[in-house]
Each structure stands twice: as structure tokens, then as C-alpha cells.
Amino acid sequence: MIGATESDVAIIGVGAAIPERILTNAEISQRVETDDAWIRERTGIAERRIARDDQTVTDLAIIAARQAIERADIAPAEIDLILTATASPERSFPSISALVADDIGAHSAGAIDMLAACAGFAYALGHAIAQINSGMATTVMVIGAEVLSRITDWDDRGTCILFGDGAGAIIVRKGAAPTSEKVVVELGVDGSKGFDLYGDLTPRNGEPLDKCIRMNGNAVYRFATQVIVESAKRVLEVGGYTQDDIDLFVPHQANLRIIESGVERLGFPSERVVITLDKYGNTSSASIPLCLDYAWRTGRLQPGQRLMMMGLGGGLAWGTVMIRWMGAPA
Numbered sequence: 001m002i003g004a005t006e007s008d009v010a011i012i013g014v015g016a017a018i019p020e021r022i023l024t025n026a027e028i029s030q031r032v033e034t035d036d037a038w039i040r041e042r043t044g045i046a047e048r049r050i051a052r053d054d055q056t057v058t059d060l061a062i063i064a065a066r067q068a069i070e071r072a073d074i075a076p077a078e079i080d081l082i083l084t085a086t087a088s089p090e091r092s093f094p095s096i097s098a099l100v101a102d103d104i105g106a107h108s109a110g111a112i113d114m115l116a117a118c119a120g121f122a123y124a125l126g127h128a129i130a131q132i133n134s135g136m137a138t139t140v141m142v143i144g145a146e147v148l149s150r151i152t153d154w155d156d157r158g159t160c161i162l163f164g165d166g167a168g169a170i171i172v173r174k175g176a177a178p179t180s181e182k183v184v185v186e187l188g189v190d191g192s193k194g195f196d197l198y199g200d201l202t203p204r205n206g207e208p209l210d211k212c213i214r215m216n217g218n219a220v221y222r223f224a225t226q227v228i229v230e231s232a233k234r235v236l237e238v239g240g241y242t243q244d245d246i247d248l249f250v251p252h253q254a255n256l257r258i259i260e261s262g263v264e265r266l267g268f269p270s271e272r273v274v275i276t277l278d279k280y281g282n283t284s285s286a287s288i289p290l291c292l293d294y295a296w297r298t299g300r301l302q303p304g305q306r307l308m309m310m311g312l313g314g315g316l317a318w319g320t321v322m323i324r325w326m327g328a329p330a
């Protein structure tokens with residue numbers, strides 16, 4: 001589905017949880033047959049962050065949520081809804097969002113977790129915008145939080161080089177943009193390719209549970225390079241925008257080659273593209289908010305800028321959102 005609505009909704013703050021522990025390519029190559037040069041050249045990743053053993057995905061979400069509230073300068077009671085995207089929940093329920101709501105004191109908020117793997121954050125943001133535009137909510141917190149290190153097969157060199165842990169949170173608010181303009185959301189999925197990238201939560205076929213991420217890397221690569229261009233073009237067209245209207249493009253951080261081939265074909269100059277995968281690897285639903293946090297801290301996010309954010313992966317699903325950033329400068 002794709003839709004553009006005239007709206008003054010905008011993002012007013014971002015927070016992040018970036019685990020301290022750095023896992024380098026060299027360390028991974030001590031366990032599986034790979035090396036730093038191969039990983040950098042084929043993926044663009046130099047290192048990734050790993051959560052402490054005693055740190056849960058909810059702990060990371062809470063750190064990011066608290067920081068987002070502080071930077072957006074809002075009271076927790078103003079939050080109407082909390083949506084957390086994750087592909088690595090610690091349990092089915094209570095939801096991460098429920099525990100975040102309790103921790104931060106968002107006592108009037110509804111709370112639900114959403115699972116659309118690497119597209120999860122874009123899906124959650126799309127739903128946040130829909131709730132605001134329908135009049136149901138004024139202020140929504142959207143979180144992407146992952147501990148992918150706990151569902152990674154550290155003996156599979158085709159996947160273990162890619163993933164990392166982290167969380168990011170944003171605050172989306174009605175009336176934050178100076179004027180109404182087209183806010184565009186595309187949410188898509190091709191379930192026929194679902195088992196090119198999957199992770200089980202309960203046993204299948206009476207076999208012991210394999211909780212690790214399994215991926216047909218080449219198939220997902222082909223899907224990603226196609227979708228990144230096609231979805232961006234559709235979103236621009238439906239909103240009546242051109243490439244020049246995008247101040248910052250925030251693509252899913254899975255593989256630098258996918259991003260580079262996409263932005264080249266789209267004609268986006270590289271200085272308008274946010275990259276963090278060299279530092280954080282692929283953090284699935286946390287990729288986009290971690291990029292926003294990085295862009296904000298490094299002064300690249302300025303009030304009024306138009307962002308195009310795109311998540312893609314397991315499903316195989318994708319989500320692309322075009323919305324303004326109205327947070328205060330760092």
C-alpha cells in the first residue's frame with residue numbers, strides 16, 4: 001500500500017542505545033573462516049556493537065526512549081502511543097512497549113510491539129503517522145530495538161559478519177511542521193520470498209528450535225537492490241516530490257553495496273545519504289533510528305529537513321516513509 005496525506009506531522013526528537021562492547025571483523029575471523037578485508041569489501045562493515053549479557057532488548061529500548069523524550073523536550077504523559085519494532089523480542093508478552101511505557105511513566109499511552117524484521121521501524125512509523133492523521137493520537141513514540149547477537153549463528157559466516165545490537169527511538173508529533181505538506185508512506189511485502197530470510201520463535205516440524213537467523217544472502221541482495229530504487233521512485237511520485245526535495249536519505253543498513261547501487265541509480269548525492277553500518281553493522285529495525293541519532297549528533301539533521309527513510313528485509317518486506325524532521329539542533 002502507498003499513500004500521501006497532507007499533514008503537519010513531523011519528528012521532533014531521537015534517542016539511542018549503543019552498547020559499549022565493540023566486536024571487530026578481526027575477532028569474528030578468529031571463529032569463522034573470513035577476514036577483515038572480505039567483510040569490508042563485500043559489506044562495508046568494520047565493526048558492530050554487542051549488548052552485555054545482562055542487558056535485554058527492553059533495557060536498550062528504555063535507554064533510547066528516555067533520551068528521545070529528553071531531546072524532544074516533552075513530558076511522558078503527552079505520549080499517546082508507543083510502537084516498538086523488533087525482530088529479537090525476549091518474550092512474546094508483556095511487550096517491550098508496555099515495559100517502556102511503565103518505565104518512562106507514559107501512563108496514558110497505548111503500547112504494542114510490531115514485527116516486520118528490518119522493515120519493522122518503517123512499518124511502525126507508518127502506523128504512527130496513520131494514527132496521528134486519523135485524529136486518534138497527537139504524539140507517538142516509535143522504537144526500533146534489537147539484540148540480534150542472541151539470534152545469530154556465530155558459526156555461519158554468511159550471516160554472523162552482518163548483525164549487531166542497538167536501539168533507537170523517535171517522537172512523532174502532530175502540528176510539529178510549520179505547514180502541512182504531503183507525508184508519504186509505502187508499506188510492501190512479498191511473502192512468496194519469505195523463507196529467503198527467516199527466524200523461528202517456536203519449533204517447526206517437531207524439530208528442536210533453531211532460533212538463529214537463516215538467510216539466502218544472494219536472493220535477499222537481489223530483492224534489496226531492486227526495492228531500494230523502485231520504492232523510492234514510487235514514494236517521490238505519489239508525493240509529487242523529486243530527488244532534490246530529499247535533504248537526507250536514510251536507507252536500511254544491511255550492505256554498503258546495496259545502498260551505493262541504489263543511490264547511484266536514484267541520483268542521490270552521497271552527502272545526502274546517512275551511513276552507519278561501518279560502525280554498527282545491520283541492526284535490523286534499529287538501523288533507521290540509529291542513523292537518525294548519528295545524523296543528529298553530527299549536525300547533519302537540521303529543523304525543517306525532509307527525510308526519506310527506508311527499511312527492507314525479512315518478509316520479504318519493505319517500508320518507505322517521507323516526513324519532516326523538526327527536532328531542535330544538537
Ligand code: UT7
Nearest residue numbers: 033034038042118157158161217218220221224254255313
Ligand atoms: O537486513 C536484511 C537484509 N539483508 C541483506 O540485505 C543482506 C543481503 N545479502 C548480502 O549482503 C550478501 O549476499 C552477503 C554479504 C550476505 C554475502 O555477500 P556476497 O557477495 O553475496 O557473497 P556470496 O554469498 O555470493 O559468496 C561469494 C563467495 C562464496 O565463495 P565461492 O563459492 O565463490 O568460493 C562464499 O562462500 O564468498 C564466500 N563467502 C565468504 N568468504 C569470506 C561468504 N561469506 C564469506 C565470508 N568471508 N564471511
